[in-house]
Amino acid sequence: MCGILGIYGVYNSSYDSFVKALKIQRNRGPDHLGIKQLPDSILGHARLSIHDLSSSANQPMIKKDENYSLIFNGEIYNFRELREELIDKYTFQSDSDTEVLMNYLIEFGINKTLEKIDGMFSFSFHNRITGDVYIARDMYGEKPLYYSENDNKLIISSSLYSIVSINGFSGLNLQSVSDFIHYGYPKGSDTAAIGIKKLPPNSYIHYSLNSYDLTIHNYALKNRTESKINSDWVNSLDKYLKNSIKQCLDADVPIGCFLSGGVDSSLVASYIAEQNRSIVAYSIGFSNKEYDESNVAKNVAEHLGIDLKIKILDHTDLVKILEETEWVFDEPFADASYLATYALSQFAREDVTVCLSGDAGDEIFSGYNRHVLIPKIYLKTSYIPLFLRRIISSLLLNSRTSKNIFKFLYENVLLKGQKSVALDEKVDKFATIIAYENKSDLLFRVLAGKDYSSMLNFPIPFKHKLESVTMRSLSTLDLNSYLHEDVLMKVDRCSMASSLEARVPFLNKNIVQLAQNASDDAHLFDGKQKFAFKTLLSNKVPSDIIDRPKSGFSVPYKDIIDNQLKSKFEVYKNNLKSSFNVEYTLCIPLFDIVDSYYENKFNDYKLIWNIFFFLRWMNNINELR
Known part of the structure; x- marks a missing residue:
């Protein structure tokens, strides 16, 4: 895994400015920094060596009298x-997989190559004979690809910051800023920086150096045909998982895995243990026992016979990480x-260069609580008039008595006496959700809030x-948006900031296709979500581990905002005021809302949290200009 x-x-910047921009990505590839200048392009690559650690696999890779060039970030698992x-x-x-990818592109062209390769990638391939440049991103958006086009020039990069370093900053895209402030992660293919876009997953750019025309194409998925769940289907899933894990364990560097104790x-x-019992698993625990699952991870590791290392985090650690990660994300x-x-990636990188992750299982097999709860809420509330739902919402949000009654009924009736973690937050979320105006507004309130x-x-x-x-409609939407906009962005940036390659075996083409074609029973059966995964896991670990409810991850937002962020807001405000007249x-x-919060006139700390990360990003942009 690397940075490109x-x-x-038309290239009118200095060579030194290009080098400076590439060095921004040094954490993505600390092993080798390569630059190649050609008559109609300049290419840079920061390499994290995984396959063939020799210089023969360095990039940019040039072939056949400089007629073909390739810069590539990621892994081709079936190379x-x-x-x-x-x-x-x-x-x-x-x-190396790089040379296989390049020769395959030369031999078969872009369309067949994208049809055949399986992996996580973003790459740019230039055929200087025809003047065609092809820039592609993997099917589910594991690897980032930013681009900016103007004045007969196309810049592509693994990092938005590198493009700003070369091109400067042209202003804020307010639509993207608004989306981020509400959701807490970037939405769509636009970015908050005007003129810089993201190539969507499952697509490629064709850029002609003859006409300077740019077109974007999708490479299509197979049509969905529903499959009933039977022993043959389960055997197919088992076979695909075994093969995907086997491919993901192929590397010339030490490999580990992340283990939280959850199903995924x-x-x-469990599949790694069957193939390589010498591997080490890594887990994060928390000093706050309400959210600590490290004992569950220990139990899983013991049953599977694999070694486990655990790092325990407390409040002080979270604050320290917040400070350390100022430059990790190139978008808000x-x-x-x-x-x-990030803490897990840093911890694992002390020993290994590659880690396998259980991400994407929730999107593939409808595993988030919202996939089941939201249809239930909609079914039970859609017949209630909007004005009445708004009254209920207002009572729950503004009346402590109403909230306490609701909490009592929730724990003693619905949960049958069990205590619920972060119940106040859940009640506020429910109150916000039930005031929805229509289906789209319902989903917005689930994902973003007010x-x-x-x-x-x-x-x-x-x-x-x-x-x-x-x-299924909710999980499919998450697979096609939330997965790459939030989950995979988080995994990529945090692992790459640690010079660690994170691999996601569940995003094998065959596995995703099988899950998408499966009937609902594979996703939910007898009240159990991700039933297919739990079926495969049932003979590997005890049932009490499989059937545990998600405990989630909680951050003391309000405490951090109240005690650590106030002075930061002042710094960011002053920097923005002195550097960006229009943007300020x-x-x-935003600053007015922050002031209202600290004056106890506004209490939505999640919005304040989002504003902080936007302003931190703006402060970084100011340093790059």
Whole structure:
């Protein structure tokens, strides 16, 4: 895994400025920094060596009298199979997936290559004979790809910061800012920086250096055909998982895995244990026992016979990580679970260079609580008039007595006497949700909360179109948006900041396709979500581990905002005021809300949290200009 930077067409910046921009990505690739200048392009690559650690696998990779060039970030898991198709026609100089990818592109072109390769990737391939440049991103968005096009020039990069370093900052995209402030993570293909876009997953750019035309194409998924769940289906899933894990364990560097004790990471660890029992698993625990699952991870590791290392975090650690990660995200990003992901990545990197992760299981097999709860809420509340739902919402949000009655009924009736973690927060969330106006507004309230756009004088935030409120419609939407916008962005940036490659075996093409084609029973059966995964795991670990409810990850937002962030807000405000006249004016409503919060006139600390991360990003942009 690596970082890439390329400029095609008219290049009017200095070589030194290109080097400076590439070095921003040094954590993505600490092992080798490569730059190649050609008549119509300049290419850069920061390498994290995984396959073939020799210089033969360094990039940029140039072939056939400089007629072909490639810069590539990621892994092609089936490269050894593809190499066999080429072995009679090509002499290989390395044992890397990069050279296989390049030769495959030369031999078969972009469309067949994208059809055949399986992995996580973003790459740029230039055929100087025809003047065509092809820039592609993997099917589910594991690897980032930013681009900016103007004045007969195309810049592509693994980091938005590198493009700003070269091109400067052209202003704020207020729609993207509004989306982030509400959701806490970037939405869509636009970024908060005008003129810089993200290539969507499952797509590629064709850029002609003859006409300077740019077009974006999707490479299509197979049509969905529903499959009933039977022993053959389960055997197919088992076979695909075994093969995916086997491919993900292929590396010339030490490999580990993440293990939280949940179903997904436990399933990955179980298949690893069957193939390589010498591997070490890594887990994060918390001094706050309400959220600590390290004992569960210990039990799983003991049953699987694998070694486990655990790092315990407390409040002080979270604050320290918050300070350390100022430059980790090149877009505004406020999902607080990144603090644990970063700590886990740093911890694992002390021993290994690659870790397998259990991410994406919830999106593939409808595993989030909301996939089941939201259809139930909609079914039970859609017949209630909106004005009445708004009254109920207001009572729960503003009346302590009403909230306490609701909490009592929730724990003693619905949960049958069990205590619920962070119940106040859950009640506030429920109260916000039930005031929905329509299906799309319901989903917005689930994912983002309240609409503050009029208060901020920002554009109305993006809302997904939702035709039906069902488990499968919600999980499919998460697979196609939330997964790459939040989860995979978090995993990529935190692992790469640690110079660690994180691999996600569940995103194997065959596994995702099988899950998408499966009937609902594979997703939910007899009240059990992710039933297919739990079936496979049932003979590997005890049932009490499999059937445990999710405990989640909680951050003491209010305490951190009240005690650590106030002075930061002042610094960011002053820096913005002295450096960005237009942007400062646009952000005045944000500072007004922050002031109201510290004056106890406004209490939505999640919004304040999101504002903090946006302003921190703006402060970084100011340093890069």
